[in-house]
Amino acid sequence: MLKIINHGCNGKMGRVISRLVSEKSDCKIVAGIDKNPSSSDFPIYTSLKDVKEDADVIIDFSFHSAVPELLKNAELKKIPVVVATTGLSDDELCTLKEAAKTIPIFRSANMSLGINILINLVKEAAKILQNNYDIEIIEKHHNMKKDAPSGTALMIADAINEVLTEKKEYIYGRHSKTDTRKENELGIHAIRGGTIVGEHEVIFAGHDEILTISHSARSREIFAIGALKAAEFIVNQKPGLYDMNSLLEKG
């Protein structure tokens, strides 16, 4: 029985994690952590340091500024963490990389299988099209999303840059009355509205030809399923930083 701590348990994703786990027989939520404790099937704390229950793994869908404290306490308690929270600053990312020297940490800005396949496809296309095609990323999310652009859009952009001979400069949204697009730009555009779960589109625009590779999340369950798979995977790993490629390689 996999014993899970649900960090950000009152949030949109935290609630999906709790529901999916309650439908499974091989894992359970032993405690939740959130800013406002409320009644639930498990005890809810405001910090990992106060959690009394034994746990095998922590799943985190919360807010970027909550991640460093979570990781500090996870290191002290030696509990592996799945970090799904996006919008981490450079300093917060440094803290995460440091913590990964002590405990196993799985981090991905998008836990769905589809986006991780999209990234592999986009990398192949970028290698071939890098000289004659302009690359732009458009992401669309619900009106409650706090970070923009999405962690996934940045993860896709970084994956593209990894394979390009000449690295691109990220341009966030465009507004100008004078400037045309420069060759070394990679445009990233964020749309927010309604209840859109998560849409990502990568456009390779060439002369008289456009290639679009896109992914559409139709429910939050796809992220929760991925995070639970990541949790099962990471409990058996040595300290280090893992991502969706580690899961895909495992098959």
Ligand SMILES: NC(=O)C1=CN([C@@H]2O[C@H](COP(=O)(O)OP(=O)(O)OC[C@H]3O[C@@H](n4cnc5c(N)ncnc54)[C@H](OP(=O)(O)O)[C@@H]3O)[C@@H](O)[C@H]2O)C=CC1
């Ligand atoms: N990697 C992936 O596949 C996915 C990642 N995400 C990311 O996960 C994160 C959460 O998303 P979502 O569930 O939609 O967001 P929500 O805002 O609905 O949920 C976040 C929860 O975390 C709580 N929280 C904030 N600060 C702290 C803290 N210091 N300690 C404990 N809990 C805290 C919030 O409380 P309060 O509301 O009171 O502030 C809220 O209950 C976002 O960064 C999002 O981008 C989302 C979907 C998929």
Ligand SMILES: O=C(O)C1=N[C@H](C(=O)O)C[C@H](O)C1
């Ligand atoms: O906040 C969300 O909702 C999502 N956030 C992640 C991101 O920032 O990429 C993943 C997903 O698209 C949903």
